[in-house]
Amino acid sequence: MPLALYLLALAVFAQGTSEFMLSGLGPSIAHDLGVSVPAAGSLTSAFAVGMIVGAPLTALLGARRSRRAALFGSLSVFLLAHVAAALTSSYAVLLATRVVAALANAAFLAMALATAAALAPGATGRATAILLGGTTLACVAGVPGGALLGHLLGWRAAFWAVALVCLPALAAVARSVPAESGARPGARHELRALRRPRLLTALLLGALVNGATFCTFTYLAPLATEVTGIGAGRVPVLLALFGLGAFTGVQAAGRLSDARPLPVLAGGGAALLAGWVLLALTAQSAPVALVLAFVQGALSFAVGSTLIAQALDAAAGAPTLAGGCATAALNVGAACGPWAGGAVIAGGLGYRAVPGVSAGLVGAAFAVAAAALAVTARTGQRACRTGGKRSHTRVE
Template sequence: MPFPLYLLALAVFAQGTSEFMLSGLVPDLAHDLGVSVPAAGSLTSAFAVGMIVGAPLAAVLAARWSRRAALSCFLAVFLLAHVAGALTGSYGVLLGTRCAAALANAGFLAVALTTAASLVAPDAKGRATSVLLGGTTLACVAGVPGGAWLGQLLGWRAAFWAVAALCLPALAAVARWVPAQAPTGARPDVRAELRALRGPRLRTVLFLGALVNAATFCTFTYLAPLATEVTGIGADRVPALLALFGLGAFAGVSAAGRLADTRPVPLLAGGGAALLLGWVLLALTAGSPGAALALAFVQGALAFAVGSTLIARALYAASGAPALAGGLATAALNVGAALGPWAGGRAIGAGLGYRAVPLVSAGLVALACAVAAGVAVRAPRRGPVSR
């Protein structure tokens, strides 16, 4: 894989750390800024909404620039948003910086996905996607626990400064090594790209990606209280549990890299079925620490293997829309990231308990499997989609 891909993954690592680290900083944020815990928690929701809205818009805007200029600009805005967030004492200003960071993150990831696909051979988009998304999985393994630990040790502002510091080498590397080719045109033909995006296969793949990601973040969001309240794991062991999930995610993305290009249909069919079974097993065996620890790793691996493969299929299906493809894939991921925690929260609020959360994840994956099976039945003569 080209070296610039790994530089992009470093930036994605910093951005993924920022997106998820607030889960460990909410109490400190609320106390320091004088707001309620739900208000502090809404900073995460604001980030997700900014990603959903900003990804397609930022992708179209960036199409007028070279990829180096677009990536550098978005990363610089992301860095400055965290500097401003670390310095402010106002909740309103912090909320604004989270929205600005989300828009910059959305634009960066949209352009990075398209750039990653362009840096490799036409039949290697799955491997390129796996390298890029590996930055997100590593954020779950090291960045998020590290940010939470740093916040507990030095305060939440230190975590914001750390994310800003991570952006500096990534920004320098993008400016030095990412190709500075000119954009394909002075302005993207948005209407033509929208027509190219109307294909039913692309819409289906994006829908499946959103469902699988919703299932993933439904349980991941509530994994800590599930572990402490149902499994009986002490709070001091929760970071290890989250790291296991992240290690599994990294392993799944890495293993799926080649298969996403050469055998996507068996991977999606087998991985989807195993993912569904795993969520059900987690609900049934959540009272066992051993089972919970093992399934955290396994489900992380399956969820990100299937999810990254679906994103790669979206890039293949949207080859006629180079400006919008990465943006739509990013938006689909974040629709799932917003829907999943909401659905899990509704189950908990209804009094069903924390065991219901992985069952909600199972239901979302079951819906994805049913949709995929329905599409396969209606189009049996098309053959497997390998490109």
């Protein structure tokens, strides 16, 4: 794999750390800026909304720029947004920096996915796994590290740290990513290519699987303390196991998904569904919860990264917008999954019901896949009958 892929993954690591680190910094931000904890929590929501809206929009605007220019520009804006966030004493300014950072992150990730596919033709799955490995490493090391840094030196230190990690990635993009844009199609052509049923199906499945992942991951800590009985001091171990599983799953899928995507999706998806059901039924068992944290992290990210690779392969005519739509689909899932989990908790069903919601979302993904296969089969049969009649007419 080209060195540029690993350097892009470094930037994705910094961006993933930024996206998730506020879960451990909210109280200190609220205290320092004189706002409520829910207001501080809305900083995370603002980032997610910026990612959803910004991914296809910024990808469309940057379709004619060279990949190196688009990556360098978006990463520069992301870095400067974190510098501004670290310096401000205004909640409104901090909120604005989160939106700007999300837009820049969305633009970078969309172009990075397209670049990964271009740098490794025929190995989209492995290239995607390397890139998304930066996100999983952020879950394992970046987010806990940011929380620890914020605890020791204040929340601003975590923002400074993200900006510093971006510096070598910025230099690497300038030196290692090819400057030429290649013979890329125009925006209108890319928009037409996005209508392909296979691409739309892969994006919808990616949103559902990612929704299932973040539905339970968001409430994994209270599930562990309130239902499993794990002490608060051991919760970081549980989260780290999930992150390690995610990294393992992404890397394993990268080696298998190019040659055997259907076994990864079917087998991995079935195991993922069974795992969420098992967690819902046995959440009171600490050993089972610890094992399933690793297993479900691995399966979730293995299936999710394979779906993204399939989306990129299905969108050969829309290399830039496909990355943007894939990024948006992941973030739609990341936003809707926790909302669905929160709804069942608010409805009085408790934390144990949350893995059941995740199971339902994966089940919905299987239903969508089955419907798509049925439509494809009917279309193929209709085409064969039509072709047969035409051939028969020509023979006569």
